[in-house]
Amino acid sequence: MADIKTGANPLFLREEELRQCIELLFFAYRDFTAGPDEILKEYNFGRAHHRVIHFIGRNQGMTVSELLDILRITKQSLSRVLNALVEREIVEQRPGVVDRRQRLLYLTEEGKKLEQKISTIQRNQVAKAFVEAGGDAVAGYRKVLSGLINEEDREKALSRILER
Amino acid sequence: MADIKTGANPLFLREEELRQCIELLFFAYRDFTAGPDEILKEYNFGRAHHRVIHFIGRNQGMTVSELLDILRITKQSLSRVLNALVEREIVEQRPGVVDRRQRLLYLTEEGKKLEQKISTIQRNQVAKAFVEAGGDAVAGYRKVLSGLINEEDREKALSRILER
DNA sequence: AATATAAGTCAACATGGCTGACATAAAAAC
DNA sequence: GTTTTTATGTCAGCCATGTTGACTTATATT
CATH class of the missing domain: 1.10.10.10 (Winged helix-like DNA-binding domain superfamily/Winged helix DNA-binding domain)
Known part of the structure; x- marks a missing residue:
């Protein structure tokens, strides 16, 4: 799967990897704030x-x-x-x-x-x-x-x- | 500096380390969204x-x-x-x-x-x-x-x- | 034919940013 | 010792983006 991309266009893979890491930050931040939000809501x-x-x-x-x-x-x-x-x-x-x-x-x-x-x-x-x-x-x-x-x-x- | 804490109370160091990593996420996210925000503002x-x-x-x-x-x-x-x-x-x-x-x-x-x-x-x-x-x-x-x-x-x- | 689903809309409200203008007390500079 | 700067606060209003609740429409599923 990755082979195709790697062989043909390593820059594409790099871009893809970077995009994944960006999204990872979004999801992690989203879920990391969810816990505190619940407690804070009580107050x-x-x-x-x-x-x-x-x-x-x-x-x-x-x-x-x-x-x-x-x-x-x-x-x-x-x-x-x-x-x-x-x-x-x-x-x-x-x-x-x-x-x-x-x-x-x-x-x-x-x-x-x-x-x-x-x-x-x-x-x-x-x-x-x-x-x-x-x-x-x-x-x-x-x-x-x-x-x-x-x-x-x-x-x-x-x-x-x-x-x- | 860290020695004192390590020797005396390893749990404190652990808590401290965790807190640092939490803050790191805050600062990184803060600065990571700043760039896009500028461009988006133009639109x-x-x-x-x-x-x-x-x-x-x-x-x-x-x-x-x-x-x-x-x-x-x-x-x-x-x-x-x-x-x-x-x-x-x-x-x-x-x-x-x-x-x-x-x-x-x-x-x-x-x-x-x-x-x-x-x-x-x-x-x-x-x-x-x-x-x-x-x-x-x-x-x-x-x-x-x-x-x-x-x-x-x-x-x-x-x-x-x-x-x- | 009845029901469930995907999507949209209207209305009202809350939170948390922003700008601008102005006030007060204390520190620092002159 | 007067002037200026700084740290903080306040009033007022605006904007972006989240919420809930109620209801509609078209299409798919049962």
Whole structure:
């Protein structure tokens, strides 16, 4: 089957392979967000809330600017979601000590619980995929996905992920 | 740095590693959709149109039901996007020959051009990441992402991706 | 002839993006 | 010490894209 293509036109196979990998990313992302969505729905939260909870959880005490830079949305968009989370006592804001203009972001105890609940699902899902795929595969996964991150801020993103 | 964690609590490292891999997926997906978004904006299309164009392009003559099943959205949501694409002569609908209730979906010549334009960007982006990461990494990437797809329809999704 | 299926439509609503304009407090620069 | 910049927030309105529910039409299946 592949022989025909390989023999006749290796570039076609390459294109085909690339397209497959693109689709794989679509399907994986689609199914990877489905689990959290269910739980969030119980709380009347959406995917936007999830992202905020996730990154604050990973980065307690981060500033609003930092969060905006990660999410790549406007502050008006963030504000809606963030205010809802503060109101529901999932997220807490404290003025910065060195720069009092800043409102540093923290998960409350309840927020931590929710974060834990959601992220456990995702971690189990990833863990399962990792076990099935094996350690080398995980390394490959990391390499490729790192390479997909925009070059200009790859280091920024990766250091945010890794320096912890 | 990692030594402390490794020695003291290997489970923490594992959780940490999993969290990193989750974030990697977020950042990669974020930056992977940025390129197409720019082009689509010129046409006044959005990501929803992109998905439709992509899957029809990959699967000329597919039915509406099949497309709905892939996208996991309601037919009402799809209809808005699909009608726009038909009106703009990007997508064409032809009645099925064996089952005339079906409206089989095809990209027009113009649609193919647009699809090509968008997908070239993404393929280049993926190709670059693959070259940087190496062949083994690509295999790992595929394994892990396959594992992230919902088990119930993994075969369906994968066969759709691979049987071509 | 009755029922089920593929597809479409109308209407109303929710979520989460966006822009633009403006406000406030605190830090930094002059 | 006054001016300017920065971090954050807010109001108002728009757009894209998802949802549910109710109903229609044509065709296939039973």
